[in-house]
Amino acid sequence: MRSHYKKMLFVFCAALCVNNVLAKPITPKDNAIIASSNATLSANLTLEQLTALVLNSQYIGQTVRYQGVLKKRLKNLYTASATAQSGYLYARVLQKEHAFSRAIDVANNVLKTQPDHVNTHLLLANMLMTQGKFEQAKRHCVALIGNTSLLTASTCVLDVQSQQGKLRESYHALVKLTQNKNSSLATKHVLSEMAFRLNKFTRAQQHINNIDLNTAPVSLIVLWADIQLQQNNPEKVLNTLGKLANSHSSLEDAILLKLAIAEKRSNKHTNTVWQPLMQQRVKLREQRQDTFHANDLANYYIHVQANQAKAQYWANINWQQAKMSTDKHLLSQANTMVRDSL
Numbered sequence: 001m002r003s004h005y006k007k008m009l010f011v012f013c014a015a016l017c018v019n020n021v022l023a024k025p026i027t028p029k030d031n032a033i034i035a036s037s038n039a040t041l042s043a044n045l046t047l048e049q050l051t052a053l054v055l056n057s058q059y060i061g062q063t064v065r066y067q068g069v070l071k072k073r074l075k076n077l078y079t080a081s082a083t084a085q086s087g088y089l090y091a092r093v094l095q096k097e098h099a100f101s102r103a104i105d106v107a108n109n110v111l112k113t114q115p116d117h118v119n120t121h122l123l124l125a126n127m128l129m130t131q132g133k134f135e136q137a138k139r140h141c142v143a144l145i146g147n148t149s150l151l152t153a154s155t156c157v158l159d160v161q162s163q164q165g166k167l168r169e170s171y172h173a174l175v176k177l178t179q180n181k182n183s184s185l186a187t188k189h190v191l192s193e194m195a196f197r198l199n200k201f202t203r204a205q206q207h208i209n210n211i212d213l214n215t216a217p218v219s220l221i222v223l224w225a226d227i228q229l230q231q232n233n234p235e236k237v238l239n240t241l242g243k244l245a246n247s248h249s250s251l252e253d254a255i256l257l258k259l260a261i262a263e264k265r266s267n268k269h270t271n272t273v274w275q276p277l278m279q280q281r282v283k284l285r286e287q288r289q290d291t292f293h294a295n296d297l298a299n300y301y302i303h304v305q306a307n308q309a310k311a312q313y314w315a316n317i318n319w320q321q322a323k324m325s326t327d328k329h330l331l332s333q334a335n336t337m338v339r340d341s342l
Helices: 038-044 047-056 067-080 084-096 100-113 118-130 134-142 150-161 167-178 185-197 201-207 218-230 234-246 253-265 274-287 291-303 308-321 325-341
Strands: none
Touching (some): 067 084, 084 118, 167 185, 234 253, 253 291
């Protein structure tokens, strides 16, 4: 039931970014980025403002808000005068739309001019891991050694190895590395996700116990919700995410999906709120043939409104884009639904 948000990173580079990427959400000043139109906004954004907006796009209500503006402005900047930072940001924006080939090309060009650009190595590791190119991804993790903390590089390597049939060993190695140390939010995220995949849900929760969901990236909120659902706590999901959702006018599909699943599983909510909203969102995505949300659509047809054919259809589309263990599990779930219906 895991969402694509870890992979999209937007999240934040394979859940392994350096400190500035994991900063708290930024509220830009009105005169800094608010303009009368997106066209005006795009033309006037400086690289510093673009960086703030890209970093902000990992938080609830922000993941798609300025996507078009960012893509247009960064493309223009990159085309006119490519720098390491503009290239990295442009690659991240492209990655967000699953334009992986172009994003990888741009990121590789960044490394040609600045071989030690940490965030670009992390971004490439994330994209290549998402595509199932694990050895290539690992090479970018190894390239981090000497350019960032050993724990960041090790987390990157172990995250990739966990996708290569070494989940248990990778998890225990990372636990050992972090003992009696202050770990970054990114490393805690990776630890929690590994524990989740091992069905160690209590441990998964413990790794992220002290994190404030109000200022957490969407990917971490989604992981927290998945842990609660696996522990049969739909009410907790509804109460916690419901408050977050009510404070944002633009709600990400992945969070809305968790609310819909929790509502369906709840014994206390007779009036449905989130399921109809998710149904409307699904209808919109299907009308647009929005393959970016294939993972969420497949999960919707598995966990909310059972439909074997549609679950399999969207799980297959998702598999064409992403080939990590959670994607394989999603496809297996959908195929099992179809077999069981025969």
